[in-house]
Amino acid sequence: MTRLAPRDETELAEALRAANASGAPLKLTGAGSKTQLGRPATGEELSLAALEGVTLYEPEELVISARAGTPLAEIEALLEAHGQHLAFEPMDYGPLLGLAAGQGTIGGLVAVGGGGPRRIKAGALRDHLLGFRCVTGRGEIVKSGGRVMKNVTGYDLSKLVAGSHGTLAALTEVTFKALPKPETEQTLLLTGLCEETSLAALRAASGSPYEPSGLALLPRLTAPLRLDVNAAAIRLEGPAISVARRLDDLRALLAGRGGDFEILPQAESAALWRALRDAAPVAGQPGQAWRVSVAPSDGHALVAGLREAGASLLAHFYDWAGGLVWLCFEPAPDAHAALLRTVIGRLGGHATLIRASAEVRAAVDVFQPQPPALAALTRRVKESFDPAHILERGRLRAEF
Amino acid sequence: MTLLMPAPEPEILSRRDELLARLRAILPAQSVIADETARRAYDCDAFTMYRALPLVVALPETVAQVQAIMALAQEMNVKIVPRGAGTSLSGGSMPLEDGILLGLSKFNRILEIDYENRCARVQPGVQNLAISKAVEAEGFYYAPDPSSQIACSIGGNVAENAGGVHCLKYGLTTNNILGLEVVLMGGEIVRLGGKHLDSELYDLMGLMTGSEGLLGVVTEITVRILRKPPAARGLLLGFSSVEPGARCVGAIISRGIIPGGLEMMDKATIDAVERFQPCGYPDDAAALVIVELDGTAAEVDLLVGVVEQIARAEGATTTKVSTSEAERLQFWAGRKNAFPAVSCIGPDYLCMDGTIPRGKLPEVLTGMEALAREHGLRVANVFHAGDGNLHPLILYDASIDGDIARAEALGADILRLCVAVGGVLTGEHGVGVEKRDLMGEMFNEVDLAQQMRVKCAFDPAGRLNPGKVFPTLRRCAEMGAMHVVAGAMPFPDLPRF
Structure with missing residues (x-):
């Protein structure tokens, strides 16, 4: 059987209309880097890789749009060249799943949703997706949201597609907020405390006015630091003068809890948080x-x-x-x-x-089982986009 | 009246007595408002152009009562319009003559403040500002701060996905809540999210936020609270015209600075606020930009210098930096007074809410001026400049015959212009009834059909807040079977309201 590979949104819509009519399920792929996430889905593969390319990037407007099959690495490189980034710090699942790092498309990223260590300060993918175009399980081309920072016109369907694992619609184009990268970063390590005490220190940092953008705890001997003690890591980002000042303030705040302090400068800090981002x-x-x-x-x-x-x-x-x-x-x-x-x-x-x-x-249930009322509602929402369950059948739940 | 609502259903009106009796079995007598004079107090929200007398007002105070009312409404096939503090600017809680107005004002308790997890559990009737007040002693606050924050309720904020002047940096309501408890039509309860940070499966909490009371009734909210930044300073920047002011805003953001607040006012608004309550705005400025930088003192001082430089380079005629907290508040005083000040030169105004790509600001302002001239009306402008959210205030006089219609027509033209340059109809006020009939400017029939199908997943009988957001009413059964091909509807002649 030849793999379906629509060349554009119109062909994709034709393919999904045919599938909706016949009831034959489809698995959506981009770079194929996330097929191991969720339950195994059934159906023929449909590649969205041909829907590719950045369609709009206006750094001064903090906005970037790209077709769903655009490699994430291409988008990240483009943003980097303008001193910007996707602030939710998307995880690279490659290393965890035994695949190469740096693969994946922007559409696949939206499909799995989530957010990295900066989630605590900057929010998750859901908070940065401004709008999208897609083809629903009915084979209809639908758009939602927009390209502006603030928009409450109609339902916020961006929230629904973020993390939906392709079960509602095949995305064709997505629009994100692009934010300035912080000038510098440093990480304060608090080492040698037990896990409970270390976590309490992290929560104290979280409730402090010093704007930490990463609050992690690595138990002893854990990669990538492999210290022989537990290490609570606190990342601070911003202008150098501000980071230095906040580091001092944080040390003062956390002094007296025991343990030792250590500071990871820029490069070591960045490497640590990249590793933690990717689990x-x-x-x-x-x-x-x-x-x-x-x-x-x-x-x-x-x-x-x-x-x-x-x-x-x-x-x-x-x-x-x-x-x-x-x-x-x-x-x-x-x-x-x-x-x-x-x-x-x-x-x-x-x-x-x-x-x-x-x-x-x-x-087993890959995702958390839901109480009956919520499970039924979830299924009705799924069917409002994809009544014949043709998209990623079985990915989220055995029932659809 | 140019706005049409769904015709009251005689079948519902004829069973009013039965409905009242059954509501009184659920609620104490004083919580069922049936008397016409008392109901009159609820005949509109802050979108005062249109009014309707609700069939009955129900004021539950327990979740069980809300469930019972939602079950009753389903059983009797009666419509429900949820209402928080009634401050919607788009008519989101405008009553229906054949609907129960479900007031949530008695849900006014803060249930829990959890500093360890930086969140608070609150009931929907709690006033927005009350949350910040409750946590301020510990140095925390709740970030979204709509202008109506002394009156609006957090439940209404969730329904409308309310914003405020700090959105660019701190996000809207949707970015600041962690959990919801929702009663669905029929009375079932779902809990979405909680104190944990991320959602799993479909983000129904994100969908509920900004759904304008069409999907369910929110009975509890878990909000994130943030630590107050240790320092904040303001800059007041005057410009000889709007263009350099807009360029300055763009230059600040291009430099990688995301200010806590970034607001702009035009000449008409500056004059109005200075007349209303002088606050020292420069009288030679045709455009005023207010920048607020917050964070640690060292960072704020550094950025103040950078912004000052940018402003000078863009030709600012005034640059004032606040040197005290009193002065910072003074800078904001005029902005915060803008709406009441404009109503003094009005005498009435219609507040629009489009968002545009920021760079299109000069083009849109010029276009707006031309449109205002065409319609023979004046417009004063207040913008959340950082995020491109415009609040043109259309001045009219309701006592002049035809002025309301002219103001509405101008408003519609302005929003069409916003959409034409890549913007949207509403940034933070919601569609409600006000912009309902303009939805077609932004979405085609297929887009709208998908949104309506989502509505059907929550409310198959279409009983929850009907007549809002969508320009047509369709039965869900019909939506399910409908195939829309290439944008053409099978029933293009379907009657609109």
Whole structure:
């Protein structure tokens, strides 16, 4: 069977109309770098790679638009040349999934959503997606949002497509906010404290006026630092004079909690946060990897609860001051889903199975199960875009 | 009246007594407002051009009561219009003569403040400013600050995705909330998000925010609170015309500076605020830019210098830097008074809300002036210059025959101009009824059909706030089966309101 590869939006719409009529499911791909995320979907592959190219970039307006198949690396290089970036710090899943780094398209990025360490200050992808064009599961070409910074005209469908894993529509063009890159960065390390105390220090930094843009905790011996003590890492970004001042203020704030301070200058700081963005502490470990989102103050309770229950953790680390926990387990047929969901059930939040074999991802709930009313609503929203379930069938839920 | 609402359904009107009796079984007697005089107080929101008497006003105070009312409305097939503080500028909570007006003013409690997780759980009727007041002693605040913040409710802010003067740097409501509890039509409850930072599966919280009360009734909100920046200073920049002012705004942002606030006013507004309450704005300026820089003191001082330089290079005729907190507030005083000040020269005004690509500002202002002349009306301009959100205030006199229609026509032309240059109809006030019939300027029928299908996923019977946002009413069954090909609708002659 030849792979579907529409050359433009019109051909894509024809292909999706035909699929909608026949009920034959389709898997959407760009660079193919994220096919292992979510449950395994069924259907013929449809490549969006031909829909390519930046269509608008006005640095002084802080806006960039590109067709969905545009390589993310191309967009990042273009922004970099103008001193700008996608401030939500998109994760590169390549290293974690055993693929090359630097792959992936902007459309694929929107499909998985999320945000990196700077999420705590700058928001997630959802907060930076200004608008899009797409072809829905009905084969209709639809646009939503716009290219301006502030827009409440009609429903904010950008929020829906961000992180929808292609289950609502095939994106054809996306528009993002492009923000100035901070002039400099440095990281303050607070080392030698236990995990609970380290996380409390990170939360204190989070509630301080010193605008940290990264708040992570690396347990001892964890990549990439591999220190023999726990290390709480606090990133500060901005003009050099401001970063230096805030570093001093932060040290004063956190002094008296014990532990030692160390400062990572610009290059080391940037390397650390790139590694944390890409989940390096768990990427280098074999095993099943989960990404868990909880209230920051519950991060430690989550890990403690898992340990109490005897979970076989190979590696873990915390981002977002404890609000994001990456876990890597010894492989198990259910990927420890039952245990993890029980602990999360007590705390609130959700867990997503990011790395496991296709068989495991087909057998367990990759995404957090929802209460009946919310599950039914989610399905109705899905069907409002894709009534015949032709897009990424099975990706999010076995039922659609 | 040029605006048409869906005709009241006789079937509903005929069952009013039954509806009242059943509401009284759910709510205490004083929370069911049936008397005509008392209902009159609810006949409009802050979009005062149009009024309608609600069938009944219901004022629940528990989530269970809201659920029971939503279930009752579904069972009796009665319409519901949710209302917070009634400060919508687009008629988002304008009542329907055959609908229950569901007032959430009794949901006025702050349920929890959680500094550890930098958030607060609040009820929808809590006033926007009250959240900041509740956390200010600890040095925190809630960032979105619409001009109506002393009156508007957080629930209404969620419904409209309200903004304010600090949006460019700190985001709108949607960027500052973490969780919602929502009662759906029929009475079911869904909880979206929580104290954790990111959503999973579809971001229904993001969808609910700015959905203008068409998808569900919000009964609890978890908002993010931010630590107040330790320092803030203002700059007051005067220019001989709008163009250099607009260039200056662009130059600041091009330099990589995102100010906490970046506002602009034209000559008509400057004159109006100086007449209303003098606050020392330069009288030779035809355009005024107010810049607020916040952060640590060292950073603020550094950036103040940079912005001052940029302003001089762009030909500013006045550059004043605040040297005290009182002076900074003084700079803002005129901007904050702009709306009441303009209403004094009005006597009435219609406030528009388009957003445009910032670089198109001079072109749009020139175009707006020409349009105003054509319609024989005056326009005063206030902009959130940093994010391109314009608030042209169209001055008219409601006592003059035909002036309302002229003002509306000019407003529509201005918004068409915004869309034509790549902008949008509304940046922060919402579509409501005010801009409903202009949705076709921005979206084609296929775009709108998809949005309406999303509405159907929440409210298949179309009972929740109908007549708002969408220029046509369609039954969901019909939407589901409809195939739209190349922009042509199967029923192009479908009646509009």
